[in-house]
Amino acid sequence: xxxxxxxxxxxxxxxxxxxxxxxxxxxxxxxxxxxxxxxxxxxxxxxxxxxxxxxxxxxxxxxxxxxxxxxxxxxxxxxxxxxxxxxxxxxxxxxxxxxxxxxxxxxxxxxxxxxxxxxxxxxxxxxxxxxxxxxxxxxxxxxxxxxxxxxxxxxxxxxxxxxxxxxxxxxxxxxxxxxxxxxxxxxxxxxxxxxxxxxxxxxxxxxxxxxxxxxxxxxxxxxxxxxxxxxxxxxxxxxxxxxxxxxxxxxxxxxxxxxxxxxxxxxxxxxxxxxxxxxxxxxxxxxxxxxxxxxxxxxxxxxxxxxxxxxxxxxxxxxxxxxxxxxxxxxxxxxxxxxxxxxxxxxxxxxxxxxxxxxxxxxxxxxxxxxxxxxxxxxxxxxxxxxxxxxxxxxxxxxxxxxxxxxxxxxxxxxxxxxxxxxxxxxxxxxxxxxxxxxxxxxxxxxxxxxxxxxxxxxxxxxxxxxxxxxxxxxxxxxxxxxxxxxxxxxxxxxxxxxxxxxxxxxxxxxxxxxxxxxxxxxxxxxxxxxxxxxxxxxxxxxxx
Amino acid sequence: xxxxxxxxxxxxxxxxxxxxxxxxxxxxxxxxxxxxxxxxxxxxxxxxxxxxxxxxxxxxxxxxxxxxxxxxxxxxxxxxxxxxxxxxxxxxxxxxxxxxxxxxxxxxxxxxxxxxxxxxxxxxxxxxxxxxxxxxxxxxxxxxxxxxxxxxxxxxxxxxxxxxxxxxxxxxxxxxxxxxxxxxxxxxxxxxxxxxxxxxxxxxxxxxxxxxxxxxxxxxxxxxxxxxxxxxxxxxxxxxxxxxxxxxxxxxxxxxxxxxxxxxxxxxxxxxxxxxxxxxxxxxxxxxxxxxxxxxxxxxxxxxxxxxxxxxxxxxxxxxxxxxxxxxxxxxxxxxxxxxxxxxxxxxxxxx
Numbered sequence: 051x052x053x054x055x056x057x058x059x060x061x062x063x064x065x066x067x068x069x070x071x072x073x074x075x076x077x078x079x080x081x082x083x084x085x086x087x088x089x090x091x092x093x094x095x096x097x098x099x100x101x102x103x104x105x106x107x108x109x110x111x112x113x114x115x116x117x118x119x120x121x122x123x124x125x126x127x128x129x130x131x132x133x134x135x136x137x138x139x140x141x142x143x144x145x146x147x148x149x150x151x152x153x154x155x156x157x158x159x160x161x162x163x164x165x166x167x168x169x170x171x172x173x174x175x176x177x178x179x180x181x182x183x184x185x186x187x188x189x190x191x192x193x194x195x196x197x198x199x200x201x202x203x204x205x206x207x208x209x210x211x212x213x214x215x216x217x218x219x220x221x222x223x224x225x226x227x228x229x230x231x232x233x234x235x236x237x238x239x240x241x242x243x244x245x246x247x248x249x250x251x252x253x254x255x256x257x258x259x260x261x262x263x264x265x266x267x268x269x270x271x272x273x274x275x276x277x278x279x280x281x282x283x284x285x286x287x288x289x290x291x292x293x294x295x296x297x298x299x300x301x302x303x304x305x306x307x308x309x310x311x312x313x314x315x316x317x318x319x320x321x322x323x324x325x326x327x328x329x330x331x332x333x334x335x336x337x338x339x340x341x342x343x344x345x346x347x348x349x350x351x352x353x354x355x356x357x358x359x360x361x362x363x364x365x366x367x368x369x370x371x372x373x374x375x376x377x378x379x380x381x382x383x384x385x386x387x388x389x390x391x392x393x394x395x396x397x398x399x400x401x402x403x404x405x406x407x408x409x410x411x412x413x414x415x416x417x418x419x420x421x422x423x424x425x426x427x428x429x430x431x432x433x434x435x436x437x438x439x440x441x442x443x444x445x446x447x448x449x450x451x452x453x454x455x456x457x458x459x460x461x462x463x464x465x466x467x468x469x470x471x472x473x474x475x476x477x478x479x480x481x482x483x484x485x486x487x488x489x490x491x492x493x494x495x496x497x498x499x500x501x502x503x504x505x506x507x508x509x510x511x512x513x514x515x516x517x518x519x520x521x522x523x524x525x526x527x528x529x530x531x532x533x534x535x536x537x538x539x540x541x542x543x544x545x546x547x548x549x550x551x552x553x554x555x556x557x558x559x560x561x562x563x564x565x566x567x568x569x570x571x572x573x574x575x576x577x578x579x580x581x582x583x584x585x586x587x588x589x590x591x592x593x594x595x
Numbered sequence: 596x597x598x599x600x601x602x603x604x605x606x607x608x609x610x611x612x613x614x615x616x617x618x619x620x621x622x623x624x625x626x627x628x629x630x631x632x633x634x635x636x637x638x639x640x641x642x643x644x645x646x647x648x649x650x651x652x653x654x655x656x657x658x659x660x661x662x663x664x665x666x667x668x669x670x671x672x673x674x675x676x677x678x679x680x681x682x683x684x685x686x687x688x689x690x691x692x693x694x695x696x697x698x699x700x701x702x703x704x705x706x707x708x709x710x711x712x713x714x715x716x717x718x719x720x721x722x723x724x725x726x727x728x729x730x731x732x733x734x735x736x737x738x739x740x741x742x743x744x745x746x747x748x749x750x751x752x753x754x755x756x757x758x759x760x761x762x763x764x765x766x767x768x769x770x771x772x773x774x775x776x777x778x779x780x781x782x783x784x785x786x787x788x789x790x791x792x793x794x795x796x797x798x799x800x801x802x803x804x805x806x807x808x809x810x811x812x813x814x815x816x817x818x819x820x821x822x823x824x825x826x827x828x829x830x831x832x833x834x835x836x837x838x839x840x841x842x843x844x845x846x847x848x849x850x851x852x853x854x855x856x857x858x859x860x861x862x863x864x865x866x867x868x869x870x871x872x873x874x875x876x877x878x879x880x881x882x883x884x885x886x887x888x889x890x891x892x893x894x895x896x897x898x899x900x901x902x903x904x905x906x907x908x909x910x911x912x913x914x915x916x917x918x919x920x921x922x923x924x925x926x927x928x929x930x931x932x933x934x935x936x937x938x939x940x941x942x943x944x945x946x947x
Contacts, residue, residue, distance in 0.1 A: 068891075070846055070853075073853060075887070293708075293710040296711060297711055297714065300704070303698065304698045307619060307695070308695035308698045312692060314691045336619075349770075361688065363688070366692050376729070379773075380808065385819070387812055391819075392816070392819055392820050421895070421898045421902050424906075425901070425902045518903070539885070539886055540885050540887060543881050546876060548892070
């Protein structure tokens with residue numbers, strides 16, 4: 051792997067990672083292999099330029115052209131927007147009815163009207179039921195108005211469903227709440243139709259009518275967001291418990307069938323004083339009995355009743371009942387409770403993810419502010435032309451963020467850790483030297499200590515009590531997880547140059563590190579691998595610094 | 596375990612369960628007796644052949660898997676009614692028990708359903724806590740049973756129905772613990788004017804029903820949470836590891852290709868990487884935008900990296916200054932010392 055470097059070249063994994071990133075971004079491999087088909091070599095501007103265009107057309111006409119993509123904020127595309135971009139709609143003279151239907155459905159006035167109608171329906175129903183019994187003829191107009199109101203509400207609901215169908219038929223069925231609305235409306239429609247047709251003698255239908263009108267109030271559930279959230283959470287919790295319910299059904303089956311066999315003698319007995327005689331007669335009754343035992347209702351009375359028949363063996367019947375109680379109602383019920391609790395916690399955490407996401411973004415923003423502040427503070431100290439860098443940054447300011455490749459993530463972490471180890475050493479030395487300086491009385495040292503302490507306070511104030519590296523470490527994941535919508539637009543050659551320079555920077559940093567080590571070995575910097583006698587011996591020379 | 600085999604087994608077990616349901620009804624049993632006999636033979640033969648096949652495949656490790664042991668137990672259970680009928684004759688009173696136990700055959704289905712198996716492993720980890728709580732409950736009931744027997748079962752005006760012997764006492768206490776019909780039991784005790792009966796019952800109900808059974812729920816909730824979290828963590832780790840490996844492989848392959856390219860180019864032209872891409876660089880225009888959502892090319896990263904580098908430079912600079920300071924101070928100290936030494940040596944010479 052190191053064969054393509056010149057002799058004496060140190061292999062840096064970080065630099066290699068940067069280079070591979072460069073190769074990846076620009077698809078250099080395909081380019082260098084001569085696979086020009088895979089990589090577009092020309093841009094739209096070249097094509098639009100007449101002189102260039104002629105040259106290109108004379109050459110290979112099957113070349114690929116690169117389009118320039120500008121990032122745009124991708125929002126949710128609504129059905130109405132999609133509809134408006136179809137050819138049919140754009141070429142027609144008047145907007146289609148579905149657009150209008152969609153608009154009406156989204157209109158808040160309409161929505162509040164529907165909610166109001168649902169409430170009205172409930173009230174009407176309540177009053178009607180109260181008045182059903184009384185045969186007071188004076189209340190006859192009131193009854194009539196209530197009936198009319200009920201019919202009107204039904205018609206409005208049907209109209210709403212028709213509007214939804216008009217807006218988009220297929221999307222209607224995809225949304226479960228709409229299907230529920232549809233089912234409820236149809237259920238309340240059928241008895242009315244039947245009553246109208248003339249089967250009025252059957253009181254059963256009338257009762258059904260009342261019941262189905264009540265169901266319409268359930269439509270309220272779909273309207274309120276909170277209720278929707280709760281119901282969604284419930285449905286998800288139930289979904290995750292499907293296997294548990296299957297296991298429970300298996301156990302129900304086992305105990306029901308076993309119950310029929312175990313209590314055959316009890317069922318066949320001819321005694322007259324058995325209360326629960328038919329409880330194990332048939333499979334269906336046995337299932338019901340097993341459910342009754344599951345809810346622990348009158349189990350001891352049932353058991354004592356079975357003991358009355360002498361042929362039933364007491365041990366087996368009591369084993370059966372006690373085993374089922376322990377297994378079913380005590381253990382299983384508590385497993386169900388436990389699963390529901392964990393599921394609700396998970397669901398609540400997921401629903402709160404949105405909030406957590408916003409918090410993380412907020413923290414990352416604060417972190418960025420601190421970075422900028424710190425760079426500004428470092429200008430006089432480091433004597434670096436960060437001003438020019440800041441200008442360059444403003445020129446490129448188009449928003450920022452990320453999604454990270456593991457390589458560069460490790461890079462930055464490694465750089466941070468290296469700096470942390472170096473800086474911690476320097477920090478301990480700084481504190482020691484500060485103490486030394488307080489003892490000594492040289493003016494230059496006091497002035498330099500004043501400088502360092504003042505700059506130190508400026509460093510540490512914005513970040514609190516943390517040193518820079520821990521701070522970076524803590525905020526790095528937040529920075530990396532920031533908003534997916536923001537991207538950076540680089541000019542192509544700048545990007546290439548950036549990668550090249552970054553790679554070179556790694557090598558330069560490595561070289562500087564080695565130079566410092568050499569300097570330490572040579573004794574120029576005491577304490578850096580140099581022996582103390584050496585340093586002491588060379589004191590007179592160094593005084594001249 | 597091929598798919599066909601699984602499908603066959605699942606359908607067999609389901610049909611067996613369904614037939615058992617039909618068999619409970621006397622009338623259908625009477626009409627379709629022949630069919631039931633034949634199907635019973637088929638099922639028993641299928642189960643035993645499955646057992647023999649699995650045993651043949653892996654004789655020693657067969658016994659280590661719990662589900663295989665379950666299969667063995669169910670086969671033994673299937674053969675019990677035959678053997679009982681043969682040995683004890685047709686009117687053995689416990690025959691219906693043996694028939695009832697046949698319903699356990701449906702438990703074979705659990706082997707073939709992965710969802711239920713994971714559920715059982717997750718729940719099975721709570722088995723120890725469940726067992727310990729149950730044992731505690733049993734001990735408590737034992738204490739109170741003996742107490743109740745002595746208080747309410749032995750004296751002359753005893754309530755023999757409910758507290759006559761230890762077994763009955765246990766039943767009564769269990770009925771109190773599950774608070775089902777306990778008021779009737781309490782009434783019977785009240786009718787016989789026992790002094791301590793009320794406090795006894797109330798204390799026991801508080802302990803067993805409220806404390807113990809609620810403790811049960813709490814313990815299960817905690818354990819289920821733990822096991823679910825552990826499972827999730829393992830899953831995430833696995834996914835992470837596979838992803839890292841894939842990335843490694845891709846990176847390696849890329850580097851190999853570049854080096855290979857370098858080799859070929861080197862043999863021809865002795866170019867280095869930069870010279871190789873010179874031509875490519877010429878095609879890059881400043882006006883072409885490239886959109887990246889990389890962290891490495893994003894502005895926060897550049898800011899952080901540059902400020903970290905600046906920090907590093909600043910600390911090194913300060914460090915150097917400090918070192919020079921140290922050296923300066925030490926040199927000052929040394930200047931003082933030799934003078935003292937010289938004066939001392941001069942004094943010594945003078946003394947001599």
